[in-house]
């Protein structure tokens with residue numbers, strides 16, 4: 223009797239409530255029910271946690287599928303008849319073009335930026351400029367072009383010309399760059415480039431500074447089976 227008293231005394235209120243609801247249940251049975259309750263709650267918690275984990279995994283996998291890379295070689299012949307090929311990598315919001323021995327360009331469709339890193343420079347440098355991405359082939363259309371097996375050698379019928387020159391501003395922080403641009407420029411100085419006015423030419427700049435070079439990169443802007451339109455970006459860098 224003494225043991226019982228000491229057991230029930232501390233939570234008298236609980237006992238009162240239990241007594242009111244379940245008047246004739248022995249102590250042992252109550253303990254059993256308590257244990258079962260704990261087990262049931264544990265099972266529910268476990269089920270919720272496992273379900274949340276599954277939902278999270280499905281979400282992450284789905285997100286990866288959405289960002290899936292499409293990579294392919296895109297052979298082309300430019301206006302001057304020179305054949306070349308670009309390794310193209312397309313994600314949902316970026317397009318990257320690598321030309322072995324020349325350079326790599328990344329178009330960021332979220333921020334409307336073009337980063338170009340020429341290979342043959344004494345100091346690794348990325349040229350960064352604003353581009354109107356609505357005039358370009360969207361990542362979706364570019365993916366379609368890469369998947370189209372009939373596109374074996376895209377001949378250029380005409381091309382546009384865009385010239386940029388260094389603004390003298392080195393971009394101090396690369397955090398805002400898109401993932402592929404950031405990767406491309408991680409060990410390089412990022413130079414902000416601006417449209418080159420017609421009055422500025424390489425020779426007049428060379429007189430003031432040591433040496434100026436033109437680097438260029440051509441982007442397929444529009445293509446169907448009969449007609450391909452390229453824009454060539456010329457970068458004047460001193």
Ligand SMILES: *[C@@H]1O[C@H](CO)[C@@H](O)[C@H](O)[C@H]1NC(C)=O
Pocket residue numbers: 354356357
């Ligand atoms: C981008 O190009 C499109 C199509 O040529 C034009 O309608 C639009 O005004 C341009 N946007 C900017 C910001 O220049």
Ligand SMILES: *[C@@H]1O[C@H](CO)[C@@H](O)[C@H](O)[C@H]1NC(C)=O
Pocket residue numbers: 377378379448449450
């Ligand atoms: C573009 O070039 C291809 C091949 O050189 C030619 O067959 C086609 O007619 C040209 N298209 C136009 C619109 O000039």
